[in-house]
Amino acid sequence: MDIQTVYAKLITIFEVDGWWPAESPFEIMIGAILTQQTMWENVEKTIKELKNRGLLSVDSLVNIDQKELENIIRPVGFYRLKAKRIKALALHLRNYYDSNPMGVLQKALPEARGELMSIDGIGKETADAILLFAGRKPTFVAAKYCARVFMRLGLVEKDDYDYVKQFVEERMPKNPRVYAELYSLLVQLSKTYCRKNPSCNSCPLSDECAFSLSGGISGYLSQKKRLERPL
């Protein structure tokens, strides 16, 4: 099964919610940092709280006391780290773009990506999420979810960010809407069926999935056990 088939099948199964739910590009940037290694549902509440306190702007985040910011975002976990990262982003936007969040997004893709990644706490995935969802630029977000699905399907051989990203970008139209939809679909598949502990028996892709066909999670575990048993 190729990636276009996966995309076509998933579209018939899930609603495509498409773009990142946010009122502004800057909200997406903050959300992208807050959601690192964290469930989106927990991020939503924190975003709402930031909004209620009028903190969803570059300048208010530059000016807020770091400890106070830590307390507000505590529910998302890694809160000291993330407060520092939000500060770094806000500071960058104020210093280089007169506090206009769109500044970096108006640059060409490779340059904007490199610049975002130079900010402390923004790595490949967060940069790509910001560029795709806030900047609507054609860069695929190769989240762990996506890598896991492609690995299990047998489409890719390495669970490596750059490798998976390139795999997708070489095979799908270089269109931000397509990348965003595919991403959204893969996230939904991952949450519903292709979890760490997957439900292959009810998964709509199981009949063509290498992992499921080799016995799913139970097959995987027994295989692992056999390999670990001393001779």
Next chain:
DNA sequence: ACCCAGGTGGCCC
């Protein structure tokens, strides 16, 4: 009680 979550940077060899 335990395991996991839409990563990143630092340190080690």
Next chain:
DNA sequence: GGGCCACATGGG
């Protein structure tokens, strides 16, 4: 350059 670790709260 790859493998391991800290970072942390909240939900299943």
